[in-house]
Amino acid sequence: MNENIIIAGSGGQGVLTLGLFLAQAGLKEGKKVTWLPSYGAEKRGGFSFCSVVISDEEIFSPLVAYPDTLLLFDQRAAEAYKNSVTEKTFVIENTSLIKNDVVLTGRKTLIPATDIATSMDFVKAANIVMAGAYFGATGKFLQTTGEQVMGEMLKGRNSHAFEKNLKAFSEGMKFIKNPALVAGVAFIKNLRLLKKKK
Template identity: 50%
Template sequence: MTEKIMIAGSGGQGVLTLGLFIARIAAMEKKNATWLPAYGAEKRGGFSHCSVIISDGEIFSPMVENPDTLIVFDQRAYDTYKTRAKADTVVIENSTLVTDDNSSPGKKIKIPALEMANKLDQAKVMNVIVAGAYVAGKKMLGADNAMQTIKASLGKKEAEIMEKNIQAFKAGMEFAEKN
């Protein structure tokens, strides 16, 4: 089975980190994974996107044209990539910053990720909330492995930062399971 993912948003939203995180979970589960980041020269606010491919078999190219999952963090990303969605694409939208005009096909998971992150007093965990929604919505990767990957990625960060990220991941999962 192969899963092609496209993630897009603005620099500083955690787009590239989310892609790398998903690829690391896949690797932990002994799947093949590629992560192909792309970004502008700006440090924050510039357009950024990445492609992730997860497969049980060989991956011959890291490029994704028509994703199985499209994750968009803001309106510009949605407007740019919505035409790449197929009828069976799962589109995960940060509904806090995306106004969906219903012109893209596929199943929608509209999660108010920024709003949820702000409720946790930590806007930086928006991408972790989306990761939880992806894991719960697609059921391709295990939640336990995702939690282990969060812990491994954060290393020796403060306990409070670790806890916020775990709360964020669980909140994203719960939202996707209920909606």
């Protein structure tokens, strides 16, 4: 395996955490791994990205120019990385926040990750929904590996946090297998939330 991943979005969306999550899944399955965060003067809302390399062999460059897999969280990220996509790139787009489809090449999977997370009253977990999509669509790592890593990353937090994240993870996977199911649920719940607000 030689998997070069770029994850891009905005500060606060859990872009770096998702990178860590995927990196640790790689480690758990015995791979060599590097994780390199963007490091500007980032803050909530600022542009944020990370490169993750997962490989059977020693990793030399932790930098990724043309990713095998590209996870895009919002419009700005899509604009920034549209030129790094080749026909071989597998792209996962968060359609909740990417309305204008600018990535014209690559093999694409679309998922309304933010809407799905919002329907769970847990918008913070949009990154974990994306993780579920990654696991479901690529099949590069075992679902149980993801769940184990999640348990380790949330060690010391309350069990509630773990369950909610686990749910977000499986919703992401489920959406890949049967979008109608999850999208339907998300739609109905969002409708309810809207009514409440009115």
